[in-house]
Amino acid sequence: MTTAEEKMAIQQQFKERMDEEELLNCMRCGFCLPSCPTYIESGYQESHSPRGRIALMKAVVDGVIEPDEDVERSLDLCLGCRACEPVCPSGVQYGRLLEEARDIVQQHKKHSFPARVLRSAVFKGLFPHQNRIRALTGMLGLYQRSGMQTIIRKSGMLRILPEHLAKMESILPKVPNLKQLKKRPDRLPPVGEHKKRAAFFSGCLMDTLFLDTNMATIKLLQMAGCEVVIPGLQACCGALHGHSGEKNLAVQLAKRNIQAFEKSDADYIVTNAGGCGAFLNEYDHLLKDDPDWCERAKAFTEKLRDFSSILLELDFEQKPLELPDQTVTYQDSCHLRNVMKTSAEPRRLLQSIKGIEFKEMKNADSCCGSAGIYNIVEAKMSMKILDSKMEAAKSVQAETIVTANPGCLLQMQLGIERAGLSDRVRAVHLADLLLEASAE
Template identity: 50%
Template structure:
């Protein structure tokens, strides 16, 4: 053992093994007691029953590679890619192993040695360096998608069968995409929206990247909900993508660049909270302190930032004045509208925000909340997982919809855009009640918010 680093004094011949030794937190690897509490929490283990497809199994492979016991081969890389990154193993772990950090460190190491084909290199460079980080590119994407959806081109493409040329996972996602727009929340509401009544606190909305293109209405509704709950809302225009998809894909340098820009942007505002309405974004934002811990210039500012990040539902319930909610049209014969909820994995497991959405749903008059079995289990979306791992994602979704159908709910609510699209797809493919609607919880509440007189 190297006394300086606390890591094995191994001379690895394999380049990936050397990088894993450099990047992986060895203390976290040795913290795993192999107790197995993580096994039933892991969706990929539940689907396969295979030890390497579990958090315990993956950690064992990481440690074996670092210790020089095994060479990290293609099977090693495949199992690291198969992980959803849902982090359901973390709350189940009695040793508090930071599995999410370990899997991202491993993927960063793998990406440094990856040999992608030219088309994959072009796609990754376009997406990670020229699309997500740049607001202008996102607006162009939103405008182009909007034109495609509204001009009749979408109908023409589908009628000619051209969608069959795409991988099935992409054509399925295209079918459930919401209406895109080049006008995000700032273009619609400006950079400041005042509280209704006496302000409780000053907050800043993290608008996201794809969120502000594909779900701009949800961002607008979030601002208006926060205002009704008593918050002055700032929307800094120079904010950028959170970097979550970069981090999950091994592009950690770019994730840190984006984090630095966001920290600088929000630090200029004298705000009490930074509000997220997307569990996937929020989970990285709340861990900017870990992401930037090796950067002396950003270590303290990142802690300031992370300490202020909160999900919109949690903020409204714990700090706000909860608005009055009622159904737009009362159900017939005194019956109540049934509503169920699919947890965002990152909101539940990382941001610890499982209870607040349920509290708000129960505030809506003439509504019955029905808890779905295994609502805390991943739906299979996981960023772009449903595109790159369609078989596993499809199997997980099918089982999810079995539980959703059993609720007989009219609305399936969630708190993350990726989960929302996945549940729309699930309703399309597997629901026995095609009248069921998937909605972001903010949109559901906003639609039922009783306007103050």
């Protein structure tokens, strides 16, 4: 429970740090309401809509209400999908307001001792250190390959977990061994004509749990004519920190990444994860008040592209691409669509593959309920959203569900498992499907 002293500190910080002009930009028109998954799935509760949350923030700033547990609950329940932003006639930057509000609450709230230990372990001890993520991933790989996974599953021990967590264990990707994680070169030549130099943002979980997808992305860039460089000093993008009220740590990671990529002399900085790309794309906003870094951050974001945009720019869709007959649909990554403004490019690439029938499912642009760790900390709402998403996928009889973000990919795999469709439906990352379709 938030104490009176904590509430006073939070309220003062709201007054000092929240962008009141941005709060006032909200006209309360309601255009955002149909695009907000939590508003719909909560039974149309105003406090769980973008408009309602902005009203709560403004009320705290004005001293009309206290920043109590109800306000915090409203902020916590938001997916941060930012689907409200493209439909807002005033162009309200809701995502930035949300992150600032969450940071204020988290920095001035006294967490329990177990929560402090967990947050410190995750945000400070793990994600800023790629070697530790690799070590932890290596342990997961050992669990999978040693037979321990089979023993645990047969013993029934997973039944002590909530159902959605038990199912998550079953859909985790096969983890590469430590040797595979370490042997990749940091510079790869183009296939054929040298067209561009691309500096690849490899990420943290993408470069461990989803190493095969990273390698597929790199191969596609090479096939498109890119020399690919992978800066060795890069770090986690900081999205998890920024979305969870750890803004200072996010700033540190942003500076580290900017410095690493400045040395690459690349035409593009390329990402293949919508969530990472969106946060990288806003480094200029994150560092706007730092005179030593604001221009460097702007230069970084100006080069940032999703890999699908680069492939189209370099005419990759004109290559021979073919797959066995199948019905394919695409689930947008919220941040790729709403922040990086990339939605047509993946669809154009999919439609260039011979042998597939592309079908657009209803509300493909709405969130799947993954949202970083949202599906763990807000499981009930996440699963309601996911179940609705799977109904849409079933309605087009999709055999392959394609997405472009690791969290979305795992969430859709979880949805397939929950719906009992694992014997006839698969979920794949766009890069993996394109490589599978390539004749080279």
